Amino acid sequence: MLEELLKIGESERVEFKSDRKGQLKFDTIIETIVCLANHKGGYLVIGVEDDGTVTGTPRLRTETIEEIRAKIYAKTKPHLWVKIWAEKSEEKDVLIIEVPKQILTATADGKYLRRGVEGDNRPSCLPLEPHEILSLLSFTSQKDMTAEKLNLGKEALDEPSIDLLLKTTKENQPELRNLSNDELLRILGVLTTQGNITLAGLLACGMEDILHEFVPFHEVILNYFDGAELKEQKVYHANLISVFTELINIYKVYNRGIGEVIKDGIRYEIPLIDNEAYREAISNALIHRDFSIAGSVSINWYQDGRLIISNPGGFVEGVTVDNILSITPYPRNPLLSELFRRTGIVEKTGRGVDKIFVGQAKYGKPLPIWDVNNKHVSLILIGTQWNKQISEKILGEDFIPEELLIMYHIYTSNGSASLGELSKAIQRRKEEVLYFIWRLEERGFVKRTNGNVFVKEKLKAATENAEDTIIEHVKSKGFITRSEVAQMLNVSPSTALRILQKLVQKGMLKRIGTRGGTRYVLDEIQR
Structure with a gap:
């Protein structure tokens, strides 16, 4: 393992520490371990210089591996159990500590540290800021900011927004129609049993001035660009029900038809941006943003046909661009997300991202592009670049999302694709992909031959x-x-x-x- 770590060098998951004279303080060891645990886990290698030169450590002459492990356990909160072993290089002892990922680990004296990059582009340990701690708490389900009970009553709610919330909920869940308004607001999480408003309730339908007082970072900016020139801008600080309604109306203004397909006597208009994809993208940005980070949700329409939607906060823990279609989703703001699901505004299953992909694929457009870091998520949809031949093949067919994306990938791969390529494209295991291929083959859309899948044409x-x-x-x-x-x-x-x-x-x-x-x-x- 030592030889492999030396080849890798220092990185976000590997840290070298010099200890040739046993001078390395144990507090420094603890802080480095906490730093790695709060990122992705990794390896602390003691007895190696920053440049990878092995100089060794005399530490094992005075302490056993078990004693070192026990001290690490005692000096971390929650307690961290690491793997430790020693290896020799050029007759010098090197101590290797394998650190597991354990989000929100601190030193015994309360220091929270994370792995980051400083100005010289070298990995280092940086303090976790308060807003980052709140974000990580929501990532790990230890804290739902939106479930916080506020010292406010119903008088802080906007009546038209409440009326719309109740109306859409009863339409979406008819079994709740016989409940009183207060009972329904408690079920939705707007009110607690004591009659207080939750933060989710204030965000969803609170009065604008009170909302701004409690959540100063809440802001939505809508821009319309013609090239680099900003032609129009609107800034919103109202509650999410009001803002969502306004953004849906804006869609009708900025969206336009860019072509048509006639299939089996039915005319299909090709929209610049698909309606369902837009709804899901907007609701995701509004509901899943990180309210502990300063910043605005931005919706940028471009005359050239692009739509870019950004929100503060990276993907929630465990979600990446490579698994976004397959991972079981967990919302950053669970109560707020559940409230909007019950109203029918967002996808009930939590798989609304599928609609964004399908909204591009069924018209033969480029799939969604994600720009993600720990500070923001940006979604880029390209609206004008569509493929008429693919649209003619896919529109009007009864495909589930996985089947549609398989057909899209085959058509964009010159009519054939391997099982491995399709598995990667729809982010599913090969065994699951085979099931979707079987469904398509049964209906005559594809043929599997020699490990490849062909469209019948x-x-x-x-x-x-x-x-x-x-x-x-x-x-x-x-x-x-x-x-x-x-x-x-x-x-x-x-x-x-x-x-x-x-x-x-x-x-x-x-x-x-x-x-x-x-x-x-x-x-x-x-x-």
Whole structure:
């Protein structure tokens, strides 16, 4: 392991510490371990200089590994149990401490540290700021800021917003229609059983001046650009119900049709931005933003057809661009998210991101682009770049999201894709992808052959051109075998045999040899 860590060098998950004379303070060891635990975990290597030179440590002459492990356990909160072992390099002892990921670990005296990068681009340990601690608490479900009980009553709520909230909830959940308004507000989490407002309730439907007093970072900015020129701007500080309603109305102003497809007598207009994708993207930005970080939600429409939506706070813990379609979602603000789910404003299953991908894919547009760091999330949708041929194939078909994305990927990959490529594209295990392929194959949309998946038009075209390809090969080489045809056309051996038999029946080829020695040559007439 030491040799591998030396090759890697210092990084966000590896820290070297010099200890050639045993001068390294144990407090420094603890702080480094806490720093690594609060990031992604990693390795503390004691007895190595910053440049990777092994100088060794005499520490094991005075302490055992078990004693060091016990001291680390005692000096961290919550207690951290690490793996420790020693390795030798050039007759020098090196101590390696493997640190597990354990979000919100502190030193015994209350220091919270995180792994970061300083001005020289070198990894280092930095203090966790108060707002970062709050964010991590919500990441790990230890604290839901929006569930906080405020010293406010119903008089702090905006009546039109309350009326709209109750109306949409009852329409979405008819079984709640017979409840009184106060009972329903308590179920939604707007009110506590004592009649206090929660932060979620204030954010959802509070009066603007009171909301600004309690959540000064709440702000939504809408911009419209023509090139680099800002043509229009609106700034909102109202509650989320009001802002969401306004942004939905704005969609009707800025959105436009960019083309049409007629399929089976039905006309499909191609929108600049898909309505459901827009709703989900907007609601995600408003509801899942980090309210402990200063910053605004921004919605930027561009005349050239782009829509960029940004919100403060990175992805919640565990979510990345590479698993966003498959990971079980956990909201940063659970009570606020649940409130909006019950109203029907956001996807009940929490899988609204699927709608954003589908909203681009069904028109043959580029898939969503994510720009993410620990301070913000930006979603970029490109609206004007659409593919008419893909739209004609996908629109009007009864695809579930995974099937639609599989079809999109195959069409954008020139009509065929491997199982591995499809697994990566829809972020599902290969075994699960095979199930979706089977569903598509049963309905005649695709054909799986030799590990690849083809759309039926591609397979048909390949078969139609196969005869010419085979004849040219035989003219060049003198003969062809069934396995060569299967490999050349990327079809199964049985399909290859049927194509060759057809050429023999037409008098274009002649079969010679038997079993494993069978070859196909040009018929005398063709020579």
